């Protein structure tokens with residue numbers, strides 16, 4: 028229990044997907060799921076789509092370890108928008124133009140692309156049903172499930188599970204009414220992030236997202252990566268596209284080595300101090 032510690036945080040976002048970033052490399056702060064939920068609460072806490080904890084590196088090949096929590100207290104293996112934000116902070120500490128961040132999903136290499144733009148190698152897209160994961164063997168190119176107007180998504184993992192549904196027009200889908208039911212579909216033993224995608228051209232997608240453990244967010248980096256991979260697998264785009272989200276655009280490329288390169292902006296909103304009562 029950390030009742031005596033008031034801890035500094037940084038409030039950041041990637042295209043409106045917002046984060047509270049806690050750097051515990053010196054404080055050794057520990058967080059319970061209740062504390063995560065309290066900090067992420069938009070009325071009683073700071074409020075965020077994900078709580079990001081920056082920890083000392085666990086290996087020799089990274090600058091820091093990054094743990095990602097959803098506002099419901101669950102942990103995610105990956106978070107693209109937050110990876111850009113943390114990379115920008117870490118590069119700012121040393122003036123370096125590249126940095127390696129380790130997460131549960133593996134080593135993520137990030138590079139600055141000029142003023143507050145960051146590119147991250149998000150690692151390989153995982154396409155086997157076991158890696159999504161799914162509750163049973165399925166062809167991940169056609170999962171064959173549906174709800175309401177949505178049917179037959181593509182399953183992709185970027186270190187976290189995604190179900191990508193293609194639709195004629197994202198504006199016609201009431202994501203709030205189907206998001207939770209699909210997130211908790213029995214085919215997804217670890218739940219799933221749900222993307223709806225409209226193809227605007229061979230190198231342009233429009234995507235909206237219902238995030239596991241968070242609901243609708245303005246942007247999702249891993250979701251944009253999963254959407255591009257799904258579209259390329261279905262032959263709907265090339266292996267490179269602009270993904271237009273509610274909060275703006277990310278630029279995604281599925282490289283020849285199967286790694287997925289994501290490029291996008293970072294923004295810092297404010298710095299603050301968490302009251303110890305939030306972490307009791």
Ligand SMILES: N[C@H](CCC[C@H](N)C(=O)O)C(=O)O
Pocket residue numbers: 044076077097102103104105106107108109187188220238239240241244246247248249250
């Ligand atoms: N917003 C994040 C994704 C969070 C994923 C999380 N909702 C989960 O997988 O549980 C991103 O930019 O990739």
